[in-house]
Amino acid sequence: MTRTHITCTINGDEVEFLCDQDETLLDALRDEVGLTGVKEGCGTGDCGACSVLLDGRVTCACLVFAPEVDGTTMVTVEGLAEAGQLHPLQQCFLEGAALQCGVCTPGFLVAAKALLDRNPDPTETEVRYALAGNLCRCTGYDKIIRAVLDAAADMQTATNGGSTAATTA
Amino acid sequence: MTVTEETTTSGPGYKWVGTRPIRPDGLDKVTGKARFGADLALPGMLEGAVLRSPHAHARIVSIDTRAAAAMPGVKAIVTGADFPDPAELGGRPDEEMVAANIIARDKVLYEGHVVAAVAATSRKQAQRAAAAIEVEYQPLEHVLTVDEAMADDAPLLHPDLKTRGMDPAPEEPSNIASRISHERGDLDKGFAEADLVVERTFTTKPVHQGYIEPHAAVADAGENGRATIWCSSQGHFAMRTMTATVLGWEPSKLKVIPAEIGGGFGGKTVIYLEPLAVALSAKSGRPVRLVMDRDEVFRASGPTSGTKIRVKVGVTNDGQLTAAEAWMAYEAGAYPGSPVGAGGMTILAPYDIPNFSVEGFDVVVNKPKVAAYRAPGAPMAAFALESVLDELAAGIGMDPVELRLRNAAVEGTQASYGPKFPRIGFVETLEAIRDHDHYRAPLGPNQGRGVASGFWFNAGMNSSATVHVNEDGTMTVVVGTPDIGGSRASMGLMAAEEMGIDVAKIQSIVADTETVGFNDVTGGSRVTLATGAAVVEACRSIKADLRARAAKTWDCDIEEVEWVDGQAQHAGGGETPLSLQALARKSGRTGGPISATASLNARGVGAAFSTQVCDVEVDPETGEVTILRFTTAQDAGTAIHPSYVEGQMQGGVVQGIGWALNEEYIHDRDGRMENPGFLDYRIPVASDLPMIDTVVVEVPNPAHPYGVRGVGEVGIVPPLAAVANAIAAATGCRLVDLPMSPPRVLAAITGKADG
Numbered sequence: 064m065t066r067t068h069i070t071c072t073i074n075g076d077e078v079e080f081l082c083d084q085d086e087t088l089l090d091a092l093r094d095e096v097g098l099t100g101v102k103e104g105c106g107t108g109d110c111g112a113c114s115v116l117l118d119g120r121v122t123c124a125c126l127v128f129a130p131e132v133d134g135t136t137m138v139t140v141e142g143l144a145e146a147g148q149l150h151p152l153q154q155c156f157l158e159g160a161a162l163q164c165g166v167c168t169p170g171f172l173v174a175a176k177a178l179l180d181r182n183p184d185p186t187e188t189e190v191r192y193a194l195a196g197n198l199c200r201c202t203g204y205d206k207i208i209r210a211v212l213d214a215a216a217d218m219q220t221a222t223n224g225g226s227t228a229a230t231t232a
Numbered sequence: 233m234t235v236t237e238e239t240t241t242s243g244p245g246y247k248w249v250g251t252r253p254i255r256p257d258g259l260d261k262v263t264g265k266a267r268f269g270a271d272l273a274l275p276g277m278l279e280g281a282v283l284r285s286p287h288a289h290a291r292i293v294s295i296d297t298r299a300a301a302a303m304p305g306v307k308a309i310v311t312g313a314d315f316p317d318p319a320e321l322g323g324r325p326d327e328e329m330v331a332a333n334i335i336a337r338d339k340v341l342y343e344g345h346v347v348a349a350v351a352a353t354s355r356k357q358a359q360r361a362a363a364a365i366e367v368e369y370q371p372l373e374h375v376l377t378v379d380e381a382m383a384d385d386a387p388l389l390h391p392d393l394k395t396r397g398m399d400p401a402p403e404e405p406s407n408i409a410s411r412i413s414h415e416r417g418d419l420d421k422g423f424a425e426a427d428l429v430v431e432r433t434f435t436t437k438p439v440h441q442g443y444i445e446p447h448a449a450v451a452d453a454g455e456n457g458r459a460t461i462w463c464s465s466q467g468h469f470a471m472r473t474m475t476a477t478v479l480g481w482e483p484s485k486l487k488v489i490p491a492e493i494g495g496g497f498g499g500k501t502v503i504y505l506e507p508l509a510v511a512l513s514a515k516s517g518r519p520v521r522l523v524m525d526r527d528e529v530f531r532a533s534g535p536t537s538g539t540k541i542r543v544k545v546g547v548t549n550d551g552q553l554t555a556a557e558a559w560m561a562y563e564a565g566a567y568p569g570s571p572v573g574a575g576g577m578t579i580l581a582p583y584d585i586p587n588f589s590v591e592g593f594d595v596v597v598n599k600p601k602v603a604a605y606r607a608p609g610a611p612m613a614a615f616a617l618e619s620v621l622d623e624l625a626a627g628i629g630m631d632p633v634e635l636r637l638r639n640a641a642v643e644g645t646q647a648s649y650g651p652k653f654p655r656i657g658f659v660e661t662l663e664a665i666r667d668h669d670h671y672r673a674p675l676g677p678n679q680g681r682g683v684a685s686g687f688w689f690n691a692g693m694n695s696s697a698t699v700h701v702n703e704d705g706t707m708t709v710v711v712g713t714p715d716i717g718g719s720r721a722s723m724g725l726m727a728a729e730e731m732g733i734d735v736a737k738i739q740s741i742v743a744d745t746e747t748v749g750f751n752d753v754t755g756g757s758r759v760t761l762a763t764g765a766a767v768v769e770a771c772r773s774i775k776a777d778l779r780a781r782a783a784k785t786w787d788c789d790i791e792e793v794e795w796v797d798g799q800a801q802h803a804g805g806g807e808t809p810l811s812l813q814a815l816a817r818k819s820g821r822t823g824g825p826i827s828a829t830a831s832l833n834a835r836g837v838g839a840a841f842s843t844q845v846c847d848v849e850v851d852p853e854t855g856e857v858t859i860l861r862f863t864t865a866q867d868a869g870t871a872i873h874p875s876y877v878e879g880q881m882q883g884g885v886v887q888g889i890g891w892a893l894n895e896e897y898i899h900d901r902d903g904r905m906e907n908p909g910f911l912d913y914r915i916p917v918a919s920d921l922p923m924i925d926t927v928v929v930e931v932p933n934p935a936h937p938y939g940v941r942g943v944g945e946v947g948i949v950p951p952l953a954a955v956a957n958a959i960a961a962a963t964g965c966r967l968v969d970l971p972m973s974p975p976r977v978l979a980a981i982t983g984k985a986d987g
């Protein structure tokens with residue numbers, strides 16, 4: 064079977080890979096691109112462990128065929144930290160003990176980033192519904208929800224602090 | 233080796249124990265770098281697939297692999313014939329069962345039972361080849377419940393299985409693998425003394441541990457008769473032992489390297505894929521990776537037992553429990569080994585009841601062999617008992633916490649399962665809930681509040697740890713118990729406390745089977761206790777060594793050297809203190825590298841208790857139950873890293889809520905699972921839940937250097953009954969069958985018979 068050539072942008076880098084026509088984006092990211100931070104928990108779109116941002120939308124990579132992503136821009140958990148600086152969500156997950164085994168964590172971080180990108184100041188209920196597609200069996204979600212709320216608060220403070228400083232200058 | 237005796241200190245005064253540093257493995261887990269079971273790829277690696285039985289019970293007439301083997305890219309196929317006959321392993325019966333569960337020979341005993349495995353150049357090709365294997369089955373009648381399996385004319389899974397624990401021993405085989413019993417006092421007298429007796433029969437369905445990471449293993453068998461396995465498990469030494477047994481190899485021929493583990497909850501204490509991967513690798517001469525998909529995880533890896541439990545308890549009007557009788561039957565799945573033993577030992581353990589009888593049965597059925605699941609056997613038992621206690625409290629007009637307080641086991645109480653309790657914290661958990669503002673908060677219409685308690689033994693078992701002092705004055709703590717929920721962090725904290733150095737200077741790692749001494753599994757809530765004790769013991773040896781080296785440097789007696797705040801100090805103050813870093817730097821001149829190992833069989837396990845309160849609202853039109861508020865109080869002994877103690881408590885509660893409200897294996901008439909995915913087997917999601925409030929009770933375990941009790945399991949014991957009791961309070965209906973899903977609750981509140 065002829066393999067399909069894909070060019071896309073992942074975590075800021077232009078990436079090329081070959082994939083089978085019926086290969087999932089999840090398998091391609093893990094096996095062809097080597098981004099094993101994207102996890103398979105179910106393969107049926109029910110657990111969210113393979114969540115990636117596909118052109119800004121949180122997407123289960125297991126529900127997308129790899130040939131569909133030609134020309135798209137993606138962010139995976141590997142792309143959340145920038146220039147050696149953890150994303151506030153990553154920092155708050157660490158400080159708030161929002162992970163136990165850690166296998167669902169990449170998907171939660173990506174889904175939470177998608178939430179905060181569009182709603183920087185969510186309520187607890189909004190966080191719970193935004194993350195309802197991500198399963199965690201270890202934490203009971205409590206510390207995950209708190210970490211996302213903490214990250215939102217930290218990012219708000221940073222934004223406000225930044226603009227204040229800019230005004231003063 | 234000598235162990236320095238140091239008295240247990242309790243309560244505050246620790247510098248590091250009880251703090252909340254970021255866990256050492258955390259960074260890799262928030263950046264996607266951490267390698268879990270399926271993440272390893274080796275050069276030349278093949279991918280595998282497994283062919284599983286579509287029948288709940290069938291005789292295998294023939295297996296023809298010729299067409300599959302001829303397919304392009306197929307490098308190896310194994311069937312039961314490629315493994316030693318379990319009956320000839322010369323091992324114990326339970327080892328035979330493990331072997332028979334890994335791959336079927338004459339008979340398949342459940343849907344999902346492995347029949348063959350294939351290695352090929354891609355996973356898809358392996359799957360296609362597995363599908364091309366021709367198997368002729370002769371279907372047999374099957375049994376799915378304890379009622380069906382215990383019936384007189386039931387079809388038998390194992391023609392030679394005769395019930396153990398019966399007097400006289402039965403002559404005829406049956407599906408009842410064993411009987412357990414505990415008795416004390418005079419049951420008739422006890423019930424005669426009661427003012428109120430309640431008797432109920434409860435059922436629960438098999439539920440899955442539901443770890444998010446499916447089972448995965450990579451094996452690379454060499455030509456020298458050895459093999460290396462990378463897998464995610466709760467104990468790589470146990471994986472080595474069991475895999476060797478199934479293969480008929482010496483355990484030392486296998487090296488098992490632990491991957492990060494994506495949840496286990498007991499379900500990864502057993503092997504599934506490892507022997508298949510080794511056999512395929514040996515046959516193909518290439519590394520082989522086997523990964524289950526979610527469907528396989530549900531159909532073929534261990535859920536916990538479905539159960540039927542009858543409980544009868546008597547109480548006086550002033551709240552004294554006078555007698556209790558329990559009859560318990562647990563599904564074992566296809567091979568003996570349900571946790572009915574633990575169920576029988578735990579069901580009455582929290583209470584001091586003078587007269588009781590507990591009888592339990594381990595029953596084989598045509599479902600996957602059950603595996604441990606967090607406090608195995610205890611949650612279903614507590615569901616039954618704690619529901620009946622709730623009814624008794626209501627019946628005599630007593631507060632349910634007060635009823636429990638009046639009968640609670642305390643230090644010195646003879647536990648229902650035998651020994652006398654040492655210092656325990658059950659009463660303290662009850663008082664914590666009674667005094668919590670949650671317990672007095674107002675409730676609205678259709679809302680109800682339930683309380684329940686639970687007990688779990690916790691385990692000790694074998695642990696080894698090695699501690700190295702590095703040349704820069706940092707330390708490496710090497711353990712062999714996989715870190716599922718922050719144990720590297722708690723090992724580091726105990727080592728920091730012991731050594732008097734910053735926890736940031738300690739690196740805790742989980743090493744493979746050839747790098748650290750033997751360790752039993754991460755299970756039984758034992759790691760912080762037992763591996764922690766080994767780490768502390770190794771650190772104490774290191775301290776003694778460091779003091780000796782300082783004494784040598786100062787040319788004084790070791791008794792004149794104290795270890796204080798991470799440095800050696802001369803008792804007389806006549807010398808400049810020597811820091812760990814200074815001693816490490818000159819170790820080459822004072823006796824060589826500084827390193828110590830401790831291996832122990834942990835004793836002095838501290839029993840764990842939890843009491844929980846739950847508020848629910850029941851929708852009278854749909855029967856849907858919403859958890860409004862949940863508070864859990866648990867005795868942790870000492871919380872080494874409180875965040876991860878809270879995390880264990882919260883996680884256990886939420887698994888219990890799922891068990892109570894949603895989760896169940898649903899089988900069709902042919903014994904095939906109908907809901908083998910997370911859409912239809914619904915575990916709790918974030919929007920189902922409130923925050924889970926925790927009260928960490930600390931009644932130190934006097935037998936542990938830092939007072940640790942296990943914390944991993946007991947949190948899942950009370951929620952089933954706490955939710956049921958809350959529903960009863962909200963609706964006036966006592967639900968006795970799990971899960972309490974909307975149709976069941978609706979049927980109960982509208983007065984229709986339970987379907």
